Amino acid sequence: MLEWLKRLVNRDSERSERTWAAKPSASADDAQSVEAEAAFARGSALFDEQRWEEAAQEFALAVEAKHDWSEAHHKLGLCMFRLGRLEEASDAYAMALCFSDRPARVHFDLACVERKQGRFEEALRGAQRAIDEGLNTAEAYNLKGALLLEAEDVDGAITAFEQAVALEPSDPSGHSNLGYLLFRDRADYADGAAHIQRAVELEPSNIGYLCNLTMVLAHQGEFERALALCDQILAARPDMHEVRLNRGLLLLKLGRFEAGWPDYEARKLVRSNYVSRNLPWPQWQGEPLQGKTLLIHGEQGLGDEVMFASCIKEIIDQAGGCVIECAPRLEALFRRSFPAATVVPGKQTSAPPAWIDHAPKVDLEISSGSLPLRLGRDWGRFPQHRGYLRPDPASAERWRHRLDEIGPGLKVGLSWRGGLPSTRRTLRSIELSTLVPLWSVPNTHFIDLQYGDTAEERRCLTADYGAILHSWPGVVDDLDETAALVSQMDLVISVCTAVIHFAGALGRDVWVLVPTVPEWRYQAQGDSIPWYPSARLIRQSVAGDWRVVIDEATSRLEQRVRGAG
DSSP, X not given: OOXXXXXXXXXHHHHHHSXXXXXOOXXXXXXXXXXXXXXXXXXXXXHHTTOHHHHHHHHHHHHHXXXXXXXXXXXXXXXXXXXXXXXXXXXXXXXXXXXXXSOHHHHHHHHHHHHHTTOHHHHHHHHHHHHHTTOOSHHHHHHHHHXXXXXXXXXXXXXXXXXXXXXXXXXXXXXXXXXXXHHHTSOOXXXXXXXXXXXXXXXXXXXXXXXXXXXXXXHTTOHHHHHHHHHHHHHHOTTOHHXXXXXHHXXXXXXXXXXXXXXXXXXXXXXXXXXXXXXXXXBOOSOOOTTOEEEEEOOSSHHHHHHHGGGHHHHHHHSSEXXXXXXXXXXXXXXXXXXXXXXXXXXXXXXXXXXXXXXXXXXXXXXXXXXXXXXXXXXXXXXXXXXXXXXXXXXXXXXXXXXXXXOSSEEEEEEOOOOOGGGTHHHHOOOGGGGGGGGGSSSEEEEEOOSSOOHHHHHHHHHHHOOOEEOOTTGGGSHHHHHHHHTTOSEEEEESSXXXXXXXXXXXXXXXXXXXXXXXXXXXXXXXXXXXXXXXXXXXXXXXXXXXXXXXXXXXXXHHHHHTO
């Protein structure tokens, strides 16, 4: 507790216990009031000069002389906040609230302190209280939006930022915040880019707004301009981890792996799909692994776990032992595929994993997405494998017989929908009916590999076009069965989704239908990707127009059927 606050409490306590013989004289009160006002005036002048320590001393004198002066308590809190003395700022704001008849701004400033202290729920309540008390400003709604985002309420944050922009259209922070969420979390690229660009127009030198602009430029295909801007920002602010990640993703997309992998490590320091783990072992930094046991833990989505698993064999060959923690749905598949390793199921949470009490001896740990960096992976150092995942032999044989029963001809697996709103679903998905030209190719049978309930889509496909998509509902929910089924496909055709990773990791031929602005995994150009030698990419040339892509896939399929005799 502040010394001045202790003195106030002690003084009030003494007064309550003392029997006064006479009321204090008016002249004494007047003298105290003059003293308080003089100290407040001196503090205000020092505050304007940003001499926070000296100003705080004057405001402390003011509240000692006139302890029910809300504004003086508030100003003292502002000084303490700027000095980084957050507990003292919180105490001062609490006293200001005790005596204020217009507490909205105090609630706002107290919420800022609580946010700095990591007390996000309390801060959100304070921000809302400030608004309820009449602080109807863009600043208040920007704070509310930021706190809702901390609570992972993206929709609520977007609404708050929209209110901030409506209240103050010339405030760049509202535009930047709103644009960032629309662009990154809602795949509303046009409106998101417009708000981000407006923020930069209003304040061209703001590093945060320029950071968001790098994301827009990359999406628009202005890769070199985006990289140059990233370099410019990082030269001034090396601690801008989001810019470093944006640069890393760009470099990886352009195939510049040697420079890209180090920047990709910044995913661990920003809001992303990466979850920091609380593990008791040191991280592997690339030192020799002979005689050491390395824990590899999966990260991000199922597709990422499968893709980065291409590095595991090299680790097993180098290390004395290897423990793989993977998603429970991948456990059986990974046990079979990496028999020399110990495979344990786990979830990506900050809590210690459930298996840790029964864990084998572990010396070092690493997240799977960091393996390419430590192994020095570039275009020439990715293994030219024919598949590193192994399906269950009995299940694969059962699916072979079941597919044979459909009749002679190529068996082609299809997947047409991928991702979530926060993972670019709008770019990664097409309507099933868009694929109808594929059914014009003779001697082909199409198999449903789409995750989720597709019954209505398949019914409409047959009713409207007479096309049959063979499906075994529920199979794709079981990843071990999915692997067995995919292993028996002659070909897989899919948008950018996890099916691509399974097909490529099983060594099956797979054609990827790629949007104009793909994720880095699918590279900026070319018809191949280094992690899956069996994959071929068919790229969209006009954003949103899949007709040319499907026509190209249809033509290639016709050639393949002719080649198969």
